[in-house]
Every structure is written in C-alpha cells, then in structure tokens.
Amino acid sequence: MAEAMAQVKQDLGRDAVILHTRRFKKGGFLGFFGKDMVEVMAAVDSATASISQNKHQINSSAINTDATKMTALQFEMSNMRKTMEQILCQIPKNDEQSSPLMDLLIKNDIDPVIAANLIKGLPAEKTIAGSDESIVRKLLADRIINYLKKVDGIKISPSRRKTVALIGPTGVGKTTTIAKLAANFALKEGYKVALITADTYRIAAVEQLRIYGDIIGVPIDIVYSPDELKAALYRHNDKHLVLIDTAGRSPSNQDQLAELQELLAVDSEIEIHLVLSTTTKYKDALEIVNKFMVCSPQKFLFTKVDEASNLGTVFNLLYHFPTALSYITTGQSVPDDIELASSAKLANMILRD
Ligand SMILES: Nc1nc2c(ncn2[C@@H]2O[C@H](COP(=O)(O)OP(=O)(O)OP(=O)(O)O)[C@@H](O)[C@H]2O)c(=O)[nH]1
Ligand SMILES: [Mg+2]
Structure with a gap:
C-alpha cells in the first residue's frame, strides 16, 4: 500500500486525492497462491491544479495574506469534493468489499474471492429505478444457479443395467x-x-x-x-x-x-x-x-x-x-x-x- 501511495504521489503530485483503496488476490489456483495486489483510485482536479499554480504565483509575488490563502484553500476543497462525488458515483457499490450482498455471501461462508467475483458488475441495490433490493438479489441468485445448473440424478433405462x-x-x-x-x-x-x-x-x-x-x-x-x-x-x-x-x-x-x-x-x-x-x-x-x-x-x-x-x-x-x-x-x-x-x-x- 505504501508503495502504491508513493506511486500516486509521483504520478499525480501532492494534490492527488485518494478516493478508494482495496486489496485483492490476482491469479493463483483455486483462490490460493494468488499475488497480493493493491488498487488505489486517486484523482487530481485540473481546477485544483491551476489553483495551486495560481497559489504559487501569488506566493512568489509575495501577496501572501491569510485571507488569500483561505479563499484559495476553500476553492480547492470545493473542487475536490465535486470531483470526488463524480468519481464515487461511478463506482458500482456492489463491487465494494462491504456491500450488503457481499456481507450476505460471506455470512453464508462463500469464499471472499468467489463472493467478490459473483457480485462484480451487479448494479448496487436500490439503484434500478422503482425497484427494491429483491431485483438485485434475483440477479445474484441467477448467477449462483448458473454454477449449479448441472443436476443429474440416477437415470434408469429399462433395457440397460x-x-x-x-x-x-x-x-x-x-x-x-x-x-x-x-x-x-x-x-x-x-x-x-x-x-x-x-x-x-x-x-x-x-x-x-x-x-x-x-x-x-x-x-x-x-x-x-x-x-x-x-x-x-x-x-x-x-x-x-x-x-x-x-x-x-x-x-x-x-x-x-x-x-x-x-x-x-x-x-x-x-x-x-x-x-x-x-x-x-x-x-x-x-x-x-x-x-x-x-x-x-x-x-x-x-x-x-x-x-x-x-x-x-x-x-x-x-x-x-x-x-x-x-x-x-x-x-x-x-x-x-x-x-x-x-x-x-x-x-x-x-x-x-
Ligand atoms: N443429520 C443427518 N445425518 C445423516 C444424513 N445421512 C446420514 N446421516 C448419519 O450419518 C451417520 C453416518 O452415516 P453412514 O451412512 O454410516 O456413513 P458412511 O459414509 O457410510 O460411513 P462409513 O461407512 O463409516 O464411511 C449416521 O448416523 C447417519 O444416520 C443426513 O442427511 N442428515
Ligand atoms: Mg458406510
């Protein structure tokens, strides 16, 4: 995680905002031996960048009053909040490790890696217009059924033992x-x-x-x-x-x-x-x-x-x-x-x- 943060700072600069982090396993066999991966989602707002540039200019021209600093800071923060909200809206809630469906699967002892794969891409509950959580549950149940659909009891033929x-x-x-x-x-x-x-x-x-x-x-x-x-x-x-x-x-x-x-x-x-x-x-x-x-x-x-x-x-x-x-x-x-x-x-x- 520390390495990822350092990379974010290097790529996006000190103004980057960390929006989302997660750890997961990649590759491996049957959920084992996977490589530990870290995902960091960070953003830097162009307005923020230009503000901070302005700030530097202000600093360099020695108009360094507290009031100017405060205004710049407030502007920066409001822009950051907007950017953050926009990006967070685009993250499907069910892909997060703590969504209610993820909790339900984990409670039923579904392996966490399998559970994350199962809910990947499902719309977040209550995001489908006019629907309730049962629709998303139904979609999840369908995905589960897909893995269980090979049902085959003992079929007896009258002519062959x-x-x-x-x-x-x-x-x-x-x-x-x-x-x-x-x-x-x-x-x-x-x-x-x-x-x-x-x-x-x-x-x-x-x-x-x-x-x-x-x-x-x-x-x-x-x-x-x-x-x-x-x-x-x-x-x-x-x-x-x-x-x-x-x-x-x-x-x-x-x-x-x-x-x-x-x-x-x-x-x-x-x-x-x-x-x-x-x-x-x-x-x-x-x-x-x-x-x-x-x-x-x-x-x-x-x-x-x-x-x-x-x-x-x-x-x-x-x-x-x-x-x-x-x-x-x-x-x-x-x-x-x-x-x-x-x-x-x-x-x-x-x-x-
Ligand atoms: N609760 C419950 N008990 C079961 C079920 N099926 C079997 N049992 C019980 O499990 C125990 C073991 O059953 P067995 O049929 O002897 O098991 P097995 O696999 O033949 O055992 P071994 O021959 O020793 O390997 C018995 O007490 C059964 O009554 C079930 O579906 N539910
Ligand atoms: Mg037996």
Missing part, C-alpha cells in the same frame, strides 16, 4: 444414502435393485447394509476384491440398478484411494458419485475433492443439509469443480430424507439471511 457407486470420506452418509436410494428405486418405483458392499473392513458396516437390504427386500453381495466385484456385477446383469457401497476413505491415505480406484476400474460403466457432507469446512472439502479426483467421480452428492448452518461449501466446491449434482440428503430417515438436487432451491439456501 445402471451401476452406481458411492465413494467418499468416512461417516458422510454413504451407506444410509445407498439405503435411501435402494428403497426409493425398488419400493416406490418398482425397479429391480441389488446392493453390493465393498466395505469389508468393519463387520458392522456389512451388517448395516444387510439389515437395510433385508428390510427393503433386495439382495446384497459382499465383495473383497476387484475380481469379486466383477463377478457380482455379472451376476446382477438382470437388475435395473446395482448400488455399490464403499468403505469411507481418508483423503490423506493415498494407498486407500489407489485401492478404491482399482476396485471401481473393473467396469467403466460404473457411475461414481462422490459423497460429501455439507457440514465439512470448505478448505477440508477442497482437499477431499482434490484427493478423490483420482477415482474420477462424475457427480457430487451432498449429505446432512439438515445439519449445515449454510451451504457455502456446496457453492465454493461447485464454483471450482463444475460437476453435476445428483442428490442432497436432509436427515437420517430412510427412505424419506433424500431429494434430487434443485439448483433454484440450493441457490435460495445459499443466499439465506
């Missing part, structure tokens, strides 16, 4: 979500569904899915290796939908992720949904997504919307990874607490007051 695997970190709700999906597709829509679990690390995990399978009335296979998965998929060729549950993996364990990748590589038609909890902090979620990318998930599925105080993580992730959204889950109840993602509904939730 669909295979879906849920992957993700531990405890995000993969098994519960598999049960919800199985119940909805088998019981509500009448499709032939089978479950496969590759989570053989804990006996309880197998039992958890087996109980759901029994209640819903769908078969469940347990697989210990990629070959067994291949064989199980072959056996279930007559089904409309096969849902594969996997063990929760830690994003920092490369071996576990490589094993998962190898397992799912047995069939290129497996549609992989990365399950993420909306309660995860954005920085952690970013790390999770980056690490799980080795498994090439086609869709994101967000759980625990009922527990999240806001959906900032959802938007921040989709802003950086333009990936289709499949479902959101909204509670622990099987089979009810799941719905197809809706971009308009999510945008409303992202802009919650």
Whole structure:
C-alpha cells in the first residue's frame, strides 16, 4: 500500500486525492497462491491544479495574506469534493468489499474471492429505478444457479443395467444414502435393485447394509476384491440398478484411494458419485475433492443439509469443480430424507439471511 501511495504521489503530485483503496488476490489456483495486489483510485482536479499554480504565483509575488490563502484553500476543497462525488458515483457499490450482498455471501461462508467475483458488475441495490433490493438479489441468485445448473440424478433405462457407486470420506452418509436410494428405486418405483458392499473392513458396516437390504427386500453381495466385484456385477446383469457401497476413505491415505480406484476400474460403466457432507469446512472439502479426483467421480452428492448452518461449501466446491449434482440428503430417515438436487432451491439456501 505504501508503495502504491508513493506511486500516486509521483504520478499525480501532492494534490492527488485518494478516493478508494482495496486489496485483492490476482491469479493463483483455486483462490490460493494468488499475488497480493493493491488498487488505489486517486484523482487530481485540473481546477485544483491551476489553483495551486495560481497559489504559487501569488506566493512568489509575495501577496501572501491569510485571507488569500483561505479563499484559495476553500476553492480547492470545493473542487475536490465535486470531483470526488463524480468519481464515487461511478463506482458500482456492489463491487465494494462491504456491500450488503457481499456481507450476505460471506455470512453464508462463500469464499471472499468467489463472493467478490459473483457480485462484480451487479448494479448496487436500490439503484434500478422503482425497484427494491429483491431485483438485485434475483440477479445474484441467477448467477449462483448458473454454477449449479448441472443436476443429474440416477437415470434408469429399462433395457440397460445402471451401476452406481458411492465413494467418499468416512461417516458422510454413504451407506444410509445407498439405503435411501435402494428403497426409493425398488419400493416406490418398482425397479429391480441389488446392493453390493465393498466395505469389508468393519463387520458392522456389512451388517448395516444387510439389515437395510433385508428390510427393503433386495439382495446384497459382499465383495473383497476387484475380481469379486466383477463377478457380482455379472451376476446382477438382470437388475435395473446395482448400488455399490464403499468403505469411507481418508483423503490423506493415498494407498486407500489407489485401492478404491482399482476396485471401481473393473467396469467403466460404473457411475461414481462422490459423497460429501455439507457440514465439512470448505478448505477440508477442497482437499477431499482434490484427493478423490483420482477415482474420477462424475457427480457430487451432498449429505446432512439438515445439519449445515449454510451451504457455502456446496457453492465454493461447485464454483471450482463444475460437476453435476445428483442428490442432497436432509436427515437420517430412510427412505424419506433424500431429494434430487434443485439448483433454484440450493441457490435460495445459499443466499439465506
Ligand atoms: N443429520 C443427518 N445425518 C445423516 C444424513 N445421512 C446420514 N446421516 C448419519 O450419518 C451417520 C453416518 O452415516 P453412514 O451412512 O454410516 O456413513 P458412511 O459414509 O457410510 O460411513 P462409513 O461407512 O463409516 O464411511 C449416521 O448416523 C447417519 O444416520 C443426513 O442427511 N442428515
Ligand atoms: Mg458406510
């Protein structure tokens, strides 16, 4: 900032008026490693310049009375104020870091860099003739929807088996979500569904899915290796939908992720949904997504919307990874607490007051 001020003084002289300063990041990757930049908007008025020139002449001709000084100063100040007002009017209020919309986005945990990009160029609230703030909000919601508009649930074809695997970190709700999906597709829509679990690390995990399978009335296979998965998929060729549950993996364990990748590589038609909890902090979620990318998930599925105080993580992730959204889950109840993602509904939730 000091360097920028020195440059302003050098370029515009000592009479320059600082109108606006801001710090921001330029370049970088996913909001990181950007270069710290400083923007300074300064103005110098030509009238001011000529006045100060006059002042020098007055000084040099030794008519240096207090009254003359005061008049010159007042004239200078009034000109400066006019210039300042003119320039400030041209700055769209919503581009400022403290606009109400910026505050709303930050309150909803939207990353500040993303929030600034989102509101850039939007008219300031109450500046559209005869309108109220809801119009500007609508424009912002539309921009948000644009990033969320790829919504794509599980599409079943009557003639070709669909295979879906849920992957993700531990405890995000993969098994519960598999049960919800199985119940909805088998019981509500009448499709032939089978479950496969590759989570053989804990006996309880197998039992958890087996109980759901029994209640819903769908078969469940347990697989210990990629070959067994291949064989199980072959056996279930007559089904409309096969849902594969996997063990929760830690994003920092490369071996576990490589094993998962190898397992799912047995069939290129497996549609992989990365399950993420909306309660995860954005920085952690970013790390999770980056690490799980080795498994090439086609869709994101967000759980625990009922527990999240806001959906900032959802938007921040989709802003950086333009990936289709499949479902959101909204509670622990099987089979009810799941719905197809809706971009308009999510945008409303992202802009919650
Ligand atoms: N509030 C809330 N809880 C959920 C939701 N989905 C799942 N849960 C709960 O989260 C906990 C973990 O769910 P699981 O389905 O076992 O999670 P998982 O991802 O299979 O866990 P691991 O297999 O251990 O990796 C359980 O207590 C679920 O009831 C949801 O949408 N909202
Ligand atoms: Mg599980």
